[in-house]
Amino acid sequence: MNANSDESPAIRLTARGMRTRTRIVAAAADLMRVQGIGGTTLDDVMVASGVSKSQLYRHFEDKDALVRAVVTHVGEFVVARETNMLGKVSTLAGLRRWRDSLVKANALRHGMYGCALGSLASEVSDHDAVARQMLDELFQTWQRLIDEALARIQRTGVLDESIDTSRLAVGFLASLQGGYLLAQTARDVEPMAIAVDVALAHLESLTAPGRAAS
Amino acid sequence: MNANSDESPAIRLTARGMRTRTRIVAAAADLMRVQGIGGTTLDDVMVASGVSKSQLYRHFEDKDALVRAVVTHVGEFVVARETNMLGKVSTLAGLRRWRDSLVKANALRHGMYGCALGSLASEVSDHDAVARQMLDELFQTWQRLIDEALARIQRTGVLDESIDTSRLAVGFLASLQGGYLLAQTARDVEPMAIAVDVALAHLESLTAPGRAAS
């Protein structure tokens, strides 16, 4: 939206203030990823960011405002990552590399914590309407990135033009999110890997045999 | 596990006591579904079930124990529902009816609250190891019910025998769970409906044209 990352500051901030603000949000995001939003106290954030209560309330009206800043922060991170990984994909092989990268990252933590965005969404959606809408838009952005990659693959000719890639993109994102949840519950990447693989297999089955490109 | 529903009681209970216990768990489950676990206080449960604090602590050692009883309760409900809906499915049409029923129910609440089991899983998995494992087993049961339906479809001949239905089942469950999450975030069933439809389309694409049965 505006030049500085993470939401508009409401108050005028010097460079030092911005750094402090960023430090708070980054620390809060880390804690909330691991402990959840409800499990993270403002005192936790204080200690982790090395900042005092009054600063917290100088920068954020209340905890909800901090949570929203965290949503923005995490959202920017995820969108940047996905833009990086999907932005130039135009082949099935490219999509498989995308899959590998996500699976590998999740395997390192044995499925713990699930998807950074998905966990926030599930915890916040029925409680904070503003944050819910922010997350909805982030999911839509993510879905669009997948859709655009699919559309590029389609344009190479391996995928029939009659296929609605935007519906496929919803399917991919849902498989991924559901996979994250199952992996988190099982403490094992496997269900997440399988879920995305099945979605990829579907895409492959749609590529008419003996078509152009790879 | 044992005859009475919802976990073992640790203490001896008369019929009246069992009813009280059930009332507590049912009230807690309802509240937690709407407000989340963290958002539901024991006082809320007290008021909703018309029961006093000491009774709560007579029946449950602490809040975690109550949460686990809720998991068992909700799990039994979901497994019963899915057994009902999937237990006799042996055609694609039957699977579509299953989809319709889930989508319809979710549409009524505009996606709110997500999946009863999924929401619990996401809130509890990184916090209570015992509850996490219970939920993992419930998801496995659910997945098995889907797998068995797919296997029956496979046995009618419309689905090639070389296909691994258990992997497909993981894909279905993940699509469903991810769809629930996206629907909850969007306050709209649509993403959930699309996610399951894409999964169904995949299955249909696997049914070799010109095979037996319907």
Place this chain on the structure above:
DNA sequence: TCAATATTGGACTCAATAGTCCTGTGTACG
């Protein structure tokens, strides 16, 4: 360098919530 203002520290308040305890009442069985 001085004054205005941004920034910081942390003690303090107030409300909410998990968990305890004790007293009284219903009930089942000998």
Place this chain on the structure above:
DNA sequence: CGTACACAGGACTATTGAGTCCAATATTGA
């Protein structure tokens, strides 16, 4: 029919966590 014990009520405590306040310090611009 009475005694033991299961069950119910609700006041009470201890803790935690969100949010406030004000005094002290750093920064910036004139």
